[in-house]
Amino acid sequence: MDSIEEKIKRIQAGEACLFSDIIRLYQQRIYLYCFRLLNNKEEAEDAVQDVFIKAYQNIGQFRPQADFTSWLYKVAYHHCLNQLRRQKFQHQLRRLLRQEVTVKSAEQTVENRLFSEPVSAALEQLNMEDRNLLILRIFEDKSFAEIGEILGVSTATVRKRYERTRGKLKKAIERREKQLWARAN
Numbered sequence: 001m002d003s004i005e006e007k008i009k010r011i012q013a014g015e016a017c018l019f020s021d022i023i024r025l026y027q028q029r030i031y032l033y034c035f036r037l038l039n040n041k042e043e044a045e046d047a048v049q050d051v052f053i054k055a056y057q058n059i060g061q062f063r064p065q066a067d068f069t070s071w072l073y074k075v076a077y078h079h080c081l082n083q084l085r086r087q088k089f090q091h092q093l094r095r096l097l098r099q100e101v102t103v104k105s106a107e108q109t110v111e112n113r114l115f116s117e118p119v120s121a122a123l124e125q126l127n128m129e130d131r132n133l134l135i136l137r138i139f140e141d142k143s144f145a146e147i148g149e150i151l152g153v154s155t156a157t158v159r160k161r162y163e164r165t166r167g168k169l170k171k172a173i174e175r176r177e178k179q180l181w182a183r184a185n
Contacts, residue, residue: 004068011059019056026069027052029140030076036135037080039124047083051076070149073136077150081128122172130165137162 004025011018030051035044055075062071123131136142136150144158151158 005064008059008062008064008068012062016056019052019059022055023052026072030072033073033076033135033140034080036123036139037077037128037132038083043083047076047080051079054079066149067146070142070146073140073142073146074150074152077132081132084128121176122169125172126165126168130161130168133158133161133165134169 004022007018007021011022027048031044031048034047034051035041038044038047051072055072058075062068123134126134133147133151136147137144142150144155144162147162148155148158153161
């Protein structure tokens with residue numbers, strides 16, 4: 001069985017059919033990552049397809065000195081970041097034009113309730129960069145070095161940002177708990 005590096009070399013050499021092995025290997029992990037960033041099942045499913053298309057189109061730019069998984073997560077991160085920016089722009093445009101926002105479907109409402117634990121609510125209060133850092137470290141179990149590679153910063157910078165972001169998350173969770181406690185009493 002070929003290692004990932006060997007498969008990548010063979011794909012870069014023209015054996016495109018091997019890319020399906022890459023998809024099978026990483027599809028679920030990239031989906032969960034995109035879902036955590038986008039917080040929407042359908043958008044995450046679409047994002048996974050787009051991420052793998054971009055990865056395939058840019059596979060020639062991958063260099064073996066880097067870890068392929070980190071490279072793939074970097075592609076996914078930038079795709080989701082662009083998606084969120086587009087959504088924010090569209091939302092602002094709708095507000096500007098005073099158009100009504102579409103009503104969520106029953107499925108989306110149930111799904112949001114299932115996945116809206118206090119941590120998710122606190123994560124939504126963080127900016128995209130901080131949320132991504134926590135998702136990579138906590139949910140994706142990436143090392144500080146891998147996160148640094150994905151984000152294009154040093155390991156020391158990642159550690160500092162992580163500690164600051166953990167503090168922000170802790171405060172957000174505490175605020176959320178106080179709000180819930182106040183409502184209950």
